Amino acid sequence: MRLPKFEYFTPKTLNEALALLKEQGEGAYIMAGGTDIVVKMLHGRLRPKSVIALQEIDGINKISFSPQEGLTIGATARIVNILSHPDILQYYPALTDAVKVMANIEVRNMGTVVGNLCNAAPSADTAPPLITMGSVVVLTSLEGERRLSLDEFFKGPGITAMNQGEIMTSVFVPLPQPRSGGSYKRISARCGVDIAPASAGTMAVFRDEICSDVKLVLGAVAPIPLRAYRTENLLRGKQWTHELIQDAGYEAAEESMPISDCRASAEWRKKMVAVLTRRTLVEAYERSKKN
Numbered sequence: 001m002r003l004p005k006f007e008y009f010t011p012k013t014l015n016e017a018l019a020l021l022k023e024q025g026e027g028a029y030i031m032a033g034g035t036d037i038v039v040k041m042l043h044g045r046l047r048p049k050s051v052i053a054l055q056e057i058d059g060i061n062k063i064s065f066s067p068q069e070g071l072t073i074g075a076t077a078r079i080v081n082i083l084s085h086p087d088i089l090q091y092y093p094a095l096t097d098a099v100k101v102m103a104n105i106e107v108r109n110m111g112t113v114v115g116n117l118c119n120a121a122p123s124a125d126t127a128p129p130l131i132t133m134g135s136v137v138v139l140t141s142l143e144g145e146r147r148l149s150l151d152e153f154f155k156g157p158g159i160t161a162m163n164q165g166e167i168m169t170s171v172f173v174p175l176p177q178p179r180s181g182g183s184y185k186r187i188s189a190r191c192g193v194d195i196a197p198a199s200a201g202t203m204a205v206f207r208d209e210i211c212s213d214v215k216l217v218l219g220a221v222a223p224i225p226l227r228a229y230r231t232e233n234l235l236r237g238k239q240w241t242h243e244l245i246q247d248a249g250y251e252a253a254e255e256s257m258p259i260s261d262c263r264a265s266a267e268w269r270k271k272m273v274a275v276l277t278r279r280t281l282v283e284a285y286e287r288s289k290k291n
């Protein structure tokens with residue numbers, strides 16, 4: 001396998017990268033860790049005219065947390081750095097759940113969270129937990145900056161709401177609400193080197209034993225990470241019982257829209273959605289007791 005020919009740029013500033021992206025036009029691709037884009041190029045699924053690498057740009061690799069505001073993950077912050085961040089472990093355990101099961105150590109050392117989102121695979125592991133946490137992405141172009149809810153970012157497999165000329169410079173994750181808990185779980189045949197055929201992320205807020213708010217996002221069972229609105233409505237405002245959690249699993253399975261492919265059949269995926277939904281709900285509730 002050989003890489004096709006392309007021009008390679010290593011800008012030192014964000015403005016330089018944005019200017020290059022505009023100048024090169026269609027056919028120019030951004031590269032962060034390269035763990036998705038290089039694989040696609042090697043398999044001939046992508047033939048960029050030019051590749052603009054972000055790794056040498058100062059200041060966009062940071063992960064910053066403030067207990068007043070929340071968490072910001074820069075464009076070139078690596079997955080491995082998420083895993084070792086004490087505040088993420090404490091305040092955003094569902095994101096830690098996701099990065100722990102993602103890929104293998106080599107890929108986690110190179111790959112980025114922002115690259116995982118921009119690649120827009122329906123199975124992207126960081127998407128469900130980040131959507132449930134109300135994350136907002138920052139998209140920067142030569143014209144300025146715009147913010148977009150991550151919920152509105154995914155448009156189809158490999159398709160996003162990003163415009164030509166834009167770079168995702170960071171993702172912002174608000175502080176979790178008091179008495180809230182989050183969880184992310186996936187099923188994978190070959191842990192670490194296989195993408196998930198089904199996953200679920202939950203964030204739920206509790207008032208006494210009532211679920212006052214909830215977000216549920218299903219991965220790999222629709223063209224985009226899927227907000228399970230019907231299941232959320234079933235849970236919201238209800239007394240937290242074993243029966244409710246059971247019913248939520250069935251509803252989420254109904255709501256999912258999986259296909260059959262080499263990884264799993266649609267029927268099996270639906271069954272797994274029910275199982276994963278229930279497991280994340282149980283864990284979210286347990287975790288909410290610590291907040």
Ligand SMILES: Cc1cc2nc3c(=O)[nH]c(=O)nc-3n(C[C@H](O)[C@H](O)[C@H](O)COP(=O)(O)OP(=O)(O)OC[C@H]3O[C@@H](n4cnc5c(N)ncnc54)[C@H](O)[C@@H]3O)c2cc1C
Pocket residue numbers: 029030031032033034035036037038039054075079101102103104107110111112113114115116117118119123124125126166167168169192193194195196
């Ligand atoms: C062996 C292996 C196992 C894997 N396992 C998993 C897994 O379990 N779960 C999972 O979710 N993924 C998995 N992946 C996929 C991949 O590792 C992740 O999606 C990773 O997070 C991608 O990050 P990156 O920085 O390498 O992205 P890159 O490859 O650099 O970029 C990915 C895409 O996003 C675009 N892009 C990147 N950064 C930006 C930006 N700042 N602004 C605009 N566009 C941008 C690029 O142009 C490209 O289209 C695996 C990959 C391999 C090779």
